[in-house]
Amino acid sequence: MIHDEKGVDSIYYVLAPLLIIVGVAQSSFISHIRIAGQHPDLIFAIVISWSLLRGIRQGLLVALIGGIVVDLLSGAPFGVFTVSLIGASVLSHLSAASFFRPPVLLVTIAAVSATFVYYHIGLALLYMGGYRVPWLDAFLYLMLPALPINLGMIFLVFPALRWLHRQTAQEEISW
Amino acid sequence: MKKLRGYTTWLMVLVSLFIAGLVLARTGHLEMVEGAAFKFFGPVQNGFSSLSQWFSNVFQTAQDLRDLRERNRQLTELVNELVVENVRLKEVEAENAILRQLLHYAEANPGQKVEAVEVRARVIGREPNSMLQYIIIGAGSQNGLKAGMPVVTERGLVGRVEEVYENVAKVRLITDVNSSVNAIVQRTRATGIVRGQVGGRLILDYLPQGDDVVSVGDLILTSGLGGGYPRQLIIGQVTKLTQKDYEMFQQAEIRPTVDFDRLEIVLVITNFIPLKMIPESVSPAEKLPESGSATTTK
Numbered sequence: 001m002i003h004d005e006k007g008v009d010s011i012y013y014v015l016a017p018l019l020i021i022v023g024v025a026q027s028s029f030i031s032h033i034r035i036a037g038q039h040p041d042l043i044f045a046i047v048i049s050w051s052l053l054r055g056i057r058q059g060l061l062v063a064l065i066g067g068i069v070v071d072l073l074s075g076a077p078f079g080v081f082t083v084s085l086i087g088a089s090v091l092s093h094l095s096a097a098s099f100f101r102p103p104v105l106l107v108t109i110a111a112v113s114a115t116f117v118y119y120h121i122g123l124a125l126l127y128m129g130g131y132r133v134p135w136l137d138a139f140l141y142l143m144l145p146a147l148p149i150n151l152g153m154i155f156l157v158f159p160a161l162r163w164l165h166r167q168t169a170q171e172e173i174s175w
Numbered sequence: 176m177k178k179l180r181g182y183t184t185w186l187m188v189l190v191s192l193f194i195a196g197l198v199l200a201r202t203g204h205l206e207m208v209e210g211a212a213f214k215f216f217g218p219v220q221n222g223f224s225s226l227s228q229w230f231s232n233v234f235q236t237a238q239d240l241r242d243l244r245e246r247n248r249q250l251t252e253l254v255n256e257l258v259v260e261n262v263r264l265k266e267v268e269a270e271n272a273i274l275r276q277l278l279h280y281a282e283a284n285p286g287q288k289v290e291a292v293e294v295r296a297r298v299i300g301r302e303p304n305s306m307l308q309y310i311i312i313g314a315g316s317q318n319g320l321k322a323g324m325p326v327v328t329e330r331g332l333v334g335r336v337e338e339v340y341e342n343v344a345k346v347r348l349i350t351d352v353n354s355s356v357n358a359i360v361q362r363t364r365a366t367g368i369v370r371g372q373v374g375g376r377l378i379l380d381y382l383p384q385g386d387d388v389v390s391v392g393d394l395i396l397t398s399g400l401g402g403g404y405p406r407q408l409i410i411g412q413v414t415k416l417t418q419k420d421y422e423m424f425q426q427a428e429i430r431p432t433v434d435f436d437r438l439e440i441v442l443v444i445t446n447f448i449p450l451k452m453i454p455e456s457v458s459p460a461e462k463l464p465e466s467g468s469a470t471t472t473k
Contacts (some may be wrong), residue, residue: 027300027311032436037374038305075302075309075337075345122306131353134373141374142305 014164015050016065019043023069036145043070044088045153046161048114051089052107053158053165063089076122077129084122088114111154112147119143273440276329280442299343308351308375310334312441315342323449327442331409331432332356332397336443344443348435349410350375358410359398360389366398369410369429377411377429384420389413389427402450 022042031039043066051059067082074081092110119142127133302309314320316339326333326346334354338345347354350371358369358379367382379395382388393413399406415428 023303024300026303031301031303034436039303041304043303070303073300073303073311075307075347075351076304081304119306122304126306134352137373138306141372146305 014168015046015062019046019062019066019069022046023066023073026070027073035149037141038145038149040149040153041146042153042157044085044114044118044150045157047085047089048092048111048150048154049107049158049161050165051092052110053161056090056093059089059093060086076126080122080125080129083125084118087121088118091117107154107158108151111151115147115150116143119146270440273329277440277442280327280329308348308354308371308435309337310346310348310438310441312344312346312443313342314443315340315344317341318443319445320344320443321445321448325404325408325444325447327408327444328433328438328440329442330434331411332404333433333435333438333441335404335449346441350377350431350435356404356410357398357400358395360413361394361396362390363388363393365389366400367424367427369395375435377431379413379427379429381424382427384418384423384425388425389416391416393427395427395429404449405444405447 026039026042030042033040047059047063047066050062063085064082067079067085070081070085071078092114095106095110095113119138123133123135123138299313300311310333312326320336320339322336322339324336326336332349334346334348334351336344337347348371349356349369352371352373354371356369357366359366360379360382365382365385365388367379369377369379372378379389391413395410395413397404397406397408397410409432411429411431413427414430417426417428419425
């Protein structure tokens with residue numbers, strides 16, 4: 001497989017502060033940016049990109065840190081977005097490991113499938129927590145608009161993280 | 176001795192030359208010599224003069240440049256200070272305008288004890304995910320905030336405090352999917368429930384069927400029913416109606432009067448506790464005083 005499991009330590013020094021900064025930014029000035037009623041989800045893009053670049057172990061670690069950051073800043077019950085991001089990270093890794101070899105297609109499929117999993121897990125957990133979840137509206141007005149936005153964000157974030165990946169590991173995915 | 180004699184000779188020669196020159200000058204015989212000398216020395220003198228002038232100019236220019244640089248630095252500093260001052264004054268002016276409006280709100284609603292909370296959205300924050308609609312305000316239990324307190328601006332209802340920490344609180348906006356507010360149509364007094372929708376829209380639901388129950392442009396206020404919110408807070412204006420003959424109720428789409436994307440300062444109505452959140456050991460009279468003082472703090 002094209003992933004590399006080395007360089008786990010570097011994540012603590014680079015990605016953890018980055019995720020905290022991005023989380024705060026996402027909660028403040030990025031939240032003013034709206035595309036089709038949606039806020040760009042940078043943390044989601046980082047988690048999926050890193051999962052594709054570094055594999056399941058580091059993907060889960062980044063998902064955990066990013067999820068905790070989002071959960072702390074969110075009004076949702078604690079843990080909802082941590083679990084959702086972990087699910088999305090696992091799925092993106094599985095799609096990378098199992099099916100698609102051309103990298104652009106791989107990233108696209110991973111982004112689309114991870115978006116659906118992320119929203120479904122998040123909404124299901126909210127539903128279980130007693131929240132009202134209008135599934136059809138959520139599909140039409142949340143998930144569908146989020147697909148191109150998340151895809152665009154991942155295509156923006158992926159090259160930057162690939163550079164970071166090159167600095168801290170030997171093997172990489174190229175596209 | 177020999178040396179002294181040599182000096183005397185030179186001195187006598189010089190004095191003789193001086194006297195001769197004086198006599199020649201007085202008699203006008205020296206002009207020709209002088210003219211020839213000036214003819215030779217003039218251009219040289221002129222050249223030296225120009226050169227010295229050029230050097231003088233160079234040094235003067237350098238001095239001027241140094242002075243100009245210093246002056247420029249001072250003026251730049253002054254401009255920077257004035258720009259900062261200008262920005263600060265504009266911010267103060269904008270803040271004053273908002274606080275004046277909030278003060279009018281507090282004066283117009285003397286029964287509601289309100290605490291103005293400055294919400295600097297850039298610093299405090301909003302919900303980082305599109306699934307929910309929350310804001311984080313910069314006041315918490317230290318400011319007397321409790322869960323369930325309504326949050327408003329001078330333009331209308333914003334939402335309700337959900338989670339309170341020492342210095343911050345999370346406020347669920349009325350546009351959140353899980354928000355529901357008992358509402359009344361101001362013109363017809365018909366009641367319904369305003370619910371947030373995915374994507375931040377507002378729907379007035381459970382309105383009785385009928386042609387004159389609600390119309391586009393009607394103002395929607397809180398009804399106070401259920402004790403969740405105080406009465407007569409503005410929610411929004413009807414923009415679209417959805418009537419289906421086979422359904423028991425009709426719906427209206429509402430445009431909120433509050434611009435949720437530009438919230439800066441909100442008011443928390445601190446003397447209003449929703450009925451369901453009042454502990455049984457405390458009587459409603461104790462929790463809901465008849466008249467509360469209107470205090471506005473930043």
